[in-house]
Amino acid sequence: MFGLGHVPADATVAYGPHPDQVVDFYLPRRPSGLRVTLLHGGFWRAAYDRRHLAPLAAALAARGAETALVEYRRGPGAWEAAAEDVLRATRCAAPYGPGGARRHVLVGHSAGGQLALWVGTVCAGGPVPPYGPLRADAAGSAGPHAGPGDTGACAPPPVSRVVAVAPVADLLRARDLRTGGGAVEDFFGPGTGERTGERPGEAPRPADRLREADPVRLPPPPVPVVLLHGTADPDVPPELSLRYVSAQRAAGGDVTLHTLDGVGHYAPVTPGTPACERLLTGL
Template sequence: MSAPDEETALLGLAPVAPDRSVAYGPHPDQVLDLYGSWGADAGPLVVLLHGGFWRAAYDRRHLSPLAAELAGRGVPVALAEYRRVGAGGGAPQTFEDVAAAVGAAVAEAGRAHRGVVLVGHSAGGHLALLTAARSESPATRVLAVSPVADLALAHELDLSDGAVAGLLGGDGPGFAERLAAADPLRHPPAGTTVTILHGTADPDVPPELSRRYADAFPDATDLHELPGVGHYAPVTPGTAACRELLARVGTRGRSSVA
């Protein structure tokens, strides 16, 4: 499947409505969509962070089929929305929202889970890696999928037409300091196991970003490259790449998607 076909396949899936939603703040984008069973026999709590280069044009709905697929395999899933660039987000609001969303998901689950797994795709992978660097983070594992793991290189490559500068409020005075503060490559995981899945044919976020992160933190990072896979297949239920993701999360049962 080519890169454009991967995007079409994911975005062509019908959104799956959550079982319920809860707000973690007053802004309309400060919300968690909850999927699956949140009872005493729940597996690891999965907090799912979507991508879209941190921009308001992209919301959580395209990952709702993945959230439902994970939930169908026996784990509680919180699909997080957060303020994004163009709608009250950017640094630091986006980062504050992710921390608050993870905390709210853990509080919602109470004791009915076995560990907290952050699963982030693309820009959501960047946010998951930043969360993994917080000593107070409740995450026990992070699975970053095609993540923007090296923010400085992403800016140098001008990924998505200046997305990094947009996230950080423009490439002006103080930009170097803001970039360093938000770059996962400058902040090692704080006692959290990190797994990265990245397709070797990803045209949107080059796999070199993940390789550099793994080289920087070899003792804490497990990098798995997916030969010939692009940007979207790992989060598209029914693909071989997505089955790899499901296995890494630690779900049980068979896929509900053919």
Template structure:
């Protein structure tokens, strides 16, 4: 498995997995863990393997998290730098293997937040799939989810650092220009499903609500949620029209 280094620090790496076929669509995976260093990209390794078997090239992104040099703005800087580096690296080292126009950001939980945030940057991906995403940072702070995780990430509450919430909160940033779909299980007790419902109502993004599915079911190949997750990713990778 080739590894791309987009910086000099240990967490500034991306695992690349390529299928046998040429011109594969590209799924850039962004893991969750409430932005904390205790959780890393290995959590999404089974998802990466399953997507490669389905014909995707996969870039599994690591980034600095709170407790290991992350927070504001370094977590965001790392995700942006990683996503910017993937396309040129693949074109240089693996020409013809990936279709860069068919790039989809796939993020889970806090990674879903980062995927939605990153889709507001240029270049815009073709699609974004946010799985059980932390799509409302202001409400995440108010509810004190994961013992103040978002305040650790941004360095304070919405009242303390309103400009950071304005720059980082998908709910406030509004719709992306990418094909955007949120997938959320109704048994999620870590990230409220209402976050996804309200985000989609606000932005017009597609919502896939899954009955009987908890927080991690959406990233487990072979789970009852997996066919819907795979269909969402395929939809996001399709060209418009």
């Protein structure tokens, strides 16, 4: 998919002062009533940015979806920054465009799938980590770069569905498998994965960050969740999606998994492939 040419956005809006705190908007000529917020993957590493999903964003707009392609801060130990960013960007994306959208679908690919599943729970009243910028922002301090109508980081956005494509949906298992060459430990910091707790004023330990970010260990989002995962994915094992679905269904979640026979990691987000057509028609 990296061979596809970049498609320029119709507009780019900053939701914070950092260069990575921006959203690219792809606007349809004939809005269908669907709004999509798109979170890219790349194992949360700074080397991979939103540009590789620009063709998908353009394809969504061509089908009538008001599409917001989100950038967020990435890199070693960047979990708190990325978490703050995707929460703010999801709110920033919701009011933009010609308006009139009846449905808002949050779509994440790979590491972006982890973020989408997390946002789907936390923005709907799930647990907020008791540290860092999320705690301050959750109290209602939206900051000077908040999106239109912004009232706080965890004010529920009008998300009607979460779609996670080849997501890193079980962080502890992904860490044990060294998925992405140790990407989980790079992003959250090394740790055992066992919950340790914090004393008042104490910085969070990597293990606590990991567990509070792990989709498989969070309450189910209160909206339907759809996962797509290729059986021939060499980058993110399909096992991670299977484990997520099993845990969330046991907790009463509305979760559906579509396994794509013989499909790899990038085909579902590459326009022109049958796997991507499955994604586009399923929103």
